[in-house]
Amino acid sequence: MNILLINPNTSVEVTEKLSNAAMRVKSSDTNLICETARYGVPYISTRSEALIGGTAMMEILAEKHDEIDAAIIAAFGDPGLGAARELFDVPVVGLAEAGMLTACMLGGRFSIVSFSETLRPWYLECVAWHRLEARCASVRTLTGGFQSIGNVQEEKEDLLVALAQAAIDEDDADVIVLAGAPLAGLAQKVRGRIPVPVVDCAEAAMAQAETLVRLNVRPPIEGSFRRPVAKPTVGMSSALAQRIAGTR
Amino acid sequence: MNILLINPNTSVEVTEKLSNAAMRVKSSDTNLICETARYGVPYISTRSEALIGGTAMMEILAEKHDEIDAAIIAAFGDPGLGAARELFDVPVVGLAEAGMLTACMLGGRFSIVSFSETLRPWYLECVAWHRLEARCASVRTLTGGFQSIGNVQEEKEDLLVALAQAAIDEDDADVIVLAGAPLAGLAQKVRGRIPVPVVDCAEAAMAQAETLVRLNVRPPIEGSFRRPVAKPTVGMSSALAQRIAGTR
Amino acid sequence: MNILLINPNTSVEVTEKLSNAAMRVKSSDTNLICETARYGVPYISTRSEALIGGTAMMEILAEKHDEIDAAIIAAFGDPGLGAARELFDVPVVGLAEAGMLTACMLGGRFSIVSFSETLRPWYLECVAWHRLEARCASVRTLTGGFQSIGNVQEEKEDLLVALAQAAIDEDDADVIVLAGAPLAGLAQKVRGRIPVPVVDCAEAAMAQAETLVRLNVRPPIEGSFRRPVAKPTVGMSSALAQRIAGTR
Amino acid sequence: MNILLINPNTSVEVTEKLSNAAMRVKSSDTNLICETARYGVPYISTRSEALIGGTAMMEILAEKHDEIDAAIIAAFGDPGLGAARELFDVPVVGLAEAGMLTACMLGGRFSIVSFSETLRPWYLECVAWHRLEARCASVRTLTGGFQSIGNVQEEKEDLLVALAQAAIDEDDADVIVLAGAPLAGLAQKVRGRIPVPVVDCAEAAMAQAETLVRLNVRPPIEGSFRRPVAKPTVGMSSALAQRIAGTR
Amino acid sequence: MNILLINPNTSVEVTEKLSNAAMRVKSSDTNLICETARYGVPYISTRSEALIGGTAMMEILAEKHDEIDAAIIAAFGDPGLGAARELFDVPVVGLAEAGMLTACMLGGRFSIVSFSETLRPWYLECVAWHRLEARCASVRTLTGGFQSIGNVQEEKEDLLVALAQAAIDEDDADVIVLAGAPLAGLAQKVRGRIPVPVVDCAEAAMAQAETLVRLNVRPPIEGSFRRPVAKPTVGMSSALAQRIAGTR
Amino acid sequence: MNILLINPNTSVEVTEKLSNAAMRVKSSDTNLICETARYGVPYISTRSEALIGGTAMMEILAEKHDEIDAAIIAAFGDPGLGAARELFDVPVVGLAEAGMLTACMLGGRFSIVSFSETLRPWYLECVAWHRLEARCASVRTLTGGFQSIGNVQEEKEDLLVALAQAAIDEDDADVIVLAGAPLAGLAQKVRGRIPVPVVDCAEAAMAQAETLVRLNVRPPIEGSFRRPVAKPTVGMSSALAQRIAGTR
CATH class of the missing domain: 3.40.50.12500 (Rossmann fold)
Known part of the structure; x- marks a missing residue:
């Protein structure tokens, strides 16, 4: 299985630490892919930084979601977790x-x-x-x-x-x-x-992401985490906008 | 006093409704300024849309915060309210x-x-x-x-x-x-x-924004809503990035 | 608008302090009327004192409620707040x-x-x-x-x-x-x-009493704060008894 | 032991029903004394009526507390229970x-x-x-x-x-x-x-009042139900005022 | 009335202390019967010890329940209280x-x-x-x-x-x-x-057990504490097994 | 790794179903061992049945705990989970x-x-x-x-x-x-x-038991789930008694 670990912080050093920890516990047949936020702050500490990190994470997930089996949001406060869980079909788990x-x-x-x-x-x-x-x-x-x-x-x-x-x-x-x-x-x-x-937490997230894949659950089509109805967007050009508009 | 009402939705029609309601209850000496989100969706309904609307709101507030006495986040789920409250010195109140x-x-x-x-x-x-x-x-x-x-x-x-x-x-x-x-x-x-x-809610938010100004409170320099320590950002060019970096 | 501030304590000095604070934040066109409890203790500190102060407050409100737009119960524990809110048609707000x-x-x-x-x-x-x-x-x-x-x-x-x-x-x-x-x-x-x-709290209560008036809400005729059904009383001679009996 | 049951309602018929129920379960050596509120409403249903009934109850308890071993406040909402528990030395139990x-x-x-x-x-x-x-x-x-x-x-x-x-x-x-x-x-x-x-509830209150007496507890001299510090009162002439003033 | 006090601890010294305290408050016409757990630990301190003590208590109650009016589970954590309350018809009260x-x-x-x-x-x-x-x-x-x-x-x-x-x-x-x-x-x-x-707690439990008998309540035949449907058991030979199987 | 699944119900058919579900999600190098309660009821539905099933589970775990890496308590109400978690050094997870x-x-x-x-x-x-x-x-x-x-x-x-x-x-x-x-x-x-x-739940328990082993946590020697101090027991002859007494 393919697991995508997204670091919502911009620090590549932190991504490496996360990757190393996740590698220690992953199953032998799991492929771990790591991505680092392209904008934001080196490490998120507060609500305002988390808001931005959450958006950065969503853009990466919008680009990669159809190539993976599950995703990890790899910052402890789980920025954007609810948003990711509702918008994408793959299981998403937060570090926290x-x-x-x-x-x-x-x-x-x-x-x-x-x-x-x-x-x-x-x-x-x-x-x-x-x-x-x-x-x-x-x-x-x-x-x-x-x-x-x-x-x-x-x-x-x-x-x-x-x-x-x-x-x-x-x-x-x-x-x-x-x-x-x-x-x-x-x-x-x-x-x-x-x-x-x-x-x-990185070890736990790796193990839990695998658990969610192994359980073979389907994405919700009802309930509060069903995918939102498609909407037009303005002023956005990313894969995220396409996902919201229902075209990706 | 100057009150900034920010509509995190992109729909101008909605901004007008908000403005009309706020005008009905405002004090005669209050100046109401209204802004509409420049990107996002026409009306926010879900967590993912709120994440984007919250960022759009923060960018507007970053540009205007030093010209106003208080701000209103004019979408019911209060997108970005905690982020705005910690990052800016003016009182901020959410519609909800x-x-x-x-x-x-x-x-x-x-x-x-x-x-x-x-x-x-x-x-x-x-x-x-x-x-x-x-x-x-x-x-x-x-x-x-x-x-x-x-x-x-x-x-x-x-x-x-x-x-x-x-x-x-x-x-x-x-x-x-x-x-x-x-x-x-x-x-x-x-x-x-x-x-x-x-x-x-728009009436209530107008009245409450005025209340916070009348009470003449100071912004916190301790507590969980104190302004975060300045941090460098990457990949961001807006007024919001400058505010985070401590240069605005 | 006319706002009645009722001090459930018997101390006139405290009423003056409350009045001064409320005056600082009130709108220019608001008329503030202050009343002091006629019986009870100089300042309420405990449950038993609050019970008596609550009754003293209710008697004043029963006499004045039809001359005002809103009332403030001006002791921090809000003695009698629920009782006042259900029995009278004007908005009532507590200091706490x-x-x-x-x-x-x-x-x-x-x-x-x-x-x-x-x-x-x-x-x-x-x-x-x-x-x-x-x-x-x-x-x-x-x-x-x-x-x-x-x-x-x-x-x-x-x-x-x-x-x-x-x-x-x-x-x-x-x-x-x-x-x-x-x-x-x-x-x-x-x-x-x-x-x-x-x-x-006195400033806040003044501002909130004005807010409730500005919002122009109607008194409830259903819900848990609707006016109680009229009842005969015995042994009571005050305006409060008349209000309970439905004759005031 | 002597147990005082106070009906905060003014209806004597209700006092009789309460008395009959309490008599059914009381111990043979318990003496039950019943009192009915002297002012207020026939039966309390709401917050405002309970406020008045609570005061009426307190006045009776102020007169009788030194002749009894425990008291029952015999209306389901327990009007004035906290007040009675702090002001008097005998155990007090509410019907509810x-x-x-x-x-x-x-x-x-x-x-x-x-x-x-x-x-x-x-x-x-x-x-x-x-x-x-x-x-x-x-x-x-x-x-x-x-x-x-x-x-x-x-x-x-x-x-x-x-x-x-x-x-x-x-x-x-x-x-x-x-x-x-x-x-x-x-x-x-x-x-x-x-x-x-x-x-x-009347049976339960009778049994619980006896329980509290049998347990032989002392009244608190610390904690949140200790007797309040004596205070002067104005405009009150009852035994209750004397109790508050520390002279009864 | 007959009250059975079951000490889920195996220590007879503790049973004596419990008995003495209960005797101090009991009514003159109450007959107190005390039993001590036949297996387990001298005094229960933890979850695992309580699990065993709960079973030991249930076996005693299964043997005696039809000779008594109420039972006391005389260890503070109330081991097996929910189990006893559902399986037997007599009121059961825990020490805690x-x-x-x-x-x-x-x-x-x-x-x-x-x-x-x-x-x-x-x-x-x-x-x-x-x-x-x-x-x-x-x-x-x-x-x-x-x-x-x-x-x-x-x-x-x-x-x-x-x-x-x-x-x-x-x-x-x-x-x-x-x-x-x-x-x-x-x-x-x-x-x-x-x-x-x-x-x-032993005094309180004695008084409360008497209260429950005095109130003359019936055992539930609906609700979450109704007696469970009879079931066959394997590997058990005690009175408890007979009670579960509906034959005692 | 060796995972012990204990069915606290006595029904072997149920153990088979649990085993089949767990096998579906287990890692290839995990060895699953299943045990069925030797006494109790065919399927636990209530508090009293769970008390007995919990004891039956504890006896099996006492016999096997040193041969395994983690254990699953395979009844939904998790009978005895807290007891097992405190008494044994291996991770234990409940079905619920x-x-x-x-x-x-x-x-x-x-x-x-x-x-x-x-x-x-x-x-x-x-x-x-x-x-x-x-x-x-x-x-x-x-x-x-x-x-x-x-x-x-x-x-x-x-x-x-x-x-x-x-x-x-x-x-x-x-x-x-x-x-x-x-x-x-x-x-x-x-x-x-x-x-x-x-x-x-059986799939989830299998995956979570593996997760706990993979995380390589140590058993607590402080905190509320540390192993209880050894105590003598009376009337018990099982491995469980030896574990409580500190000799197993």
Whole structure:
């Protein structure tokens, strides 16, 4: 099967980390294709950046959707997930969604742990959108800046382990979800230092995308995620506009 | 004061209806400026269309924010509201937000009544985002198509009145919120035929935008709606990119 | 338009503060009438005091309702709000309600900040009655006594600013609602020292009362806030009894 | 032990029904004292009537509290319950509270069944105040008028049985709570015709009042139901004012 | 009336404590019968131990149900309560259920206070099963081991009083529920040192079991707690199997 | 990897159906081992039957846990899931859990559709235990009996398709979860007749069990699902007792 991983951030270094993590868990007969957003910001942290990243992701998906079996939106806040799920026929899974739902099978409540406090409001809205607040013990983020998005996971490894421990001790977390595309791959390194299960969202998303393909579900033609009625657009020239207009 | 009303739909006819309704309730010394989305779809009904409309709205706001005292996002699902609220210093109010919060002062639970069933999933997500589900008795929409977005309120007037009555009778609605930008102005016409208070969202948004200006609040420099840290962007050329980059 | 502000506390000093704050934001053509409860306690802090204050408020409203366009119940816990809203035809808005709903347009979650810990349980019940708990980050109150209700806002100004900051830092508040009729007018003074929007409830209530009048809604004749069926009363001689009996 | 049952309605016929039901379940060594509100309406149905009934109840309790071991507020919406619980040292239980909490031990969700649709909004607020919404399957009320409050239970017996059955069939009720002081005593008559447990609120309140006395709890001197700090009052001459002022 | 108290723990010392507490509050004409689980663990702390204790309790109830008027499941997490309530015709009340519902009549929110941190996850699930989370301020447990289950209440008395105070001070508890069968009887000893009402669950369960008998309710033949349809069993030889098969 | 599927029902026919469905989606290098409960009822429908089935499942898991990589509890209500998850080191996933969490990636809200109304209360408790109520549109079950558990899916196929359609039309379901071990394998047959994605729980559980193994998580040594402290048991002779006592 062909799985398309779309990084809504513009940073290619982050795409590589996501790809490496996804490769570790994929089945041998799965073909992983990775794409990076062509416009936007290096890494999305807030609602306004996510709005733009969501559009960038949709344009890539509009171009590729008929060549793939499933897609992964590879930023933790799942920018544009609802939009993608309604507009395209292939299964689409979000990084946050996959990480959180997988964590639900490993304990009662998970804590989301990440590297920058600017991410927290957006992540909290993501948890709420998925209606998983009763399963979320906390969203904990480091304070202070970092040197580069490409190696923030190495720079902050010890602090993130300590933050995970605080979530366990103070927030009653049963599971830790390491959140944020730049942390893809970190879970395998720190697992031995965190006394509860740790979920890597890129790994989880890869496994869940395969699950959705294996289950062989059909796209909805009724319900709230059925494809919208075709509409004319103005001022848009991309594949996305064609998809909305029903011509792609 | 100067209030900017941005219609995230591309239909100019709808902008006119919104403008007329807002004019009816504005204070004499308020200057209302209206803008229409330059790209997207004639009227937004779904998550994917709202994503695009939200971006279109943000670009307009990026261009005009320093000439105004407050802004109205004039589509019922409030596309991009969180993004706009964090990125700009002026108060921003959404059509749905204003309609629902105003309705809260007129009864215990409101029903949202609109003209097309395609709107319902998006509206429900909007209610959830605002965390007003406990105040929302139902979201009711007509089934069947309509002739043109520009006069759907005339075409469907009787059916909408009947739908409002059903919400009162069957869903325990204390207040009716007529939802959807194309219905702006309808409340005044049908008020006498609906036995509970009826809220026109464009009127409510106008009044609430003025309220926020009169209260003279300062923009947050802390909290989850503080302005994001400036970031470089790639592939974007608009005023919005400059705002994100901290140069506008 | 004529707006009646009823202070359910017996303290005339507090009525003056409320009046001053409301005057600051009212439209030029609005006529503000203020009344003070004729019996009860100087300032309501608890459920039992609110029960009495609610009755005192209702008697004033029964006497004046046909001379006004809207009414404000000017104590933060909104004593008797539901009762007033069902029994009279004019729009009625509560101080807490107006403050909280206005705060909802300025951020995700607000903290209620007040001067006396005795107020907290009643305020929490008020938030719950309005079903706004998901929007309320915390209710924070000062400990310790105060010299006089008439100048508690001056005496406690610095402590209240610090308490607001604690709510922002520790409770994730996006907005501060300064609560309690004796704090009316304080927001304008301290706004510069608090890094998020600050809402003055008396100002908000004034603006919202005008909004409800401008929207020109009709009183409900169905729904849970329709006027109750007339009933005989015994042992009561006030205008309130006449209103209940359907003769006023 | 001495238990005081206060009927916040002015109807003596209703007090008799309440007394009879309570007598059926009381322990042999319990002395039941019954009082009827001296002012207000014959039977409370709405928020405004409950506000007045709550005050009337408080005045009686202020006069009698030092002669009793516990009190029952004998109207289903529990008017003034929070106020009474904070102001007096004896345990106080509400008719609705006792009925609902007792029902919780007989199944998962209860339905509240009563005789007049005017009661429904107030009952729903009562359920919410007790935070028992997740246990409440529905509030169902008959439509149409009735001949007299004194024999409404005889007049409507068959309709109430049918309504209970509808709640079981359509709302998944596990238990029926017959609600409203005028229905006191009905449960014993109709139990054989309703296929789930049926709770009589007056019986439940009697048993629960005894339970609270038997448990020998002390009144709180901390927490949100501690007695309020004494305050001066103006314009009040009753025992209630003395209690508030700390002199009774 | 005959009340059967079943201790799902195998510790006879704990059964004695439960019996003594229940005896203190029972009516003079009530006959209390106590049984101890024949297999399982000395005291249940976790989900897996509760699963076994629930089965042990069900076997005792299957043997005795036709000799009694009501039953008490005397471990705080109420192991097997739903199962017992559906399978047998007599009213059944759980220790936690009785303690929590009784606490609801003494204040707004209760804190559950117990002696071992291993109990906390199970207790939290118990609160959730009863859907009383909105009434539960916290579940607080001591850390560290204890000498013997038979006198843990004496050993930890001072620490438990301090823990209760912390729940009042920091969690806004209005009532303390002393939880865990081994703490039966402690409330009477420590009541004077805790400034809010304290509930002893064994006392509460005794009183509530009597209440359910006094109310004379019938067992459900509809609703979710009706007796299940008889089914054949394999591999089981106990009275419980006969009850399931409809032959006892 | 070795995956153990435990059918808590005693019916071997059902185990076969579960096995067939799981085989369809498993990876080529996964070894599936199936076990059937040795005591209990042919198919679990209620709380009391689930209590027994949970114990039967735990005994099998106690015997086999050190030979496997993950386990599936193959009855929809997930009997004993929390107990198994805390007591054993291997990942354990429930049939309902896997079905519901997988459904969450295919739409906003799922409906659970099953063949017997006796299952509904237990299924609702299962949804609540997983705290997925906000994602569950409804639990719908057929009324009326069936001929044999072994071919109920063939007998009821058309009725189940119609019931799924009703859930879509009337409950706003975006996804259908076909629930109950006896329906394993049905989804593939009826998918073409249901206009939204349909989840087969046995397939989902197989895929999710593999996912948990692939993620290579460690068992918790802290948090609420850490292994309980070893305890002596009495009256038990199984491997389960040894596991509790820490000797297996």
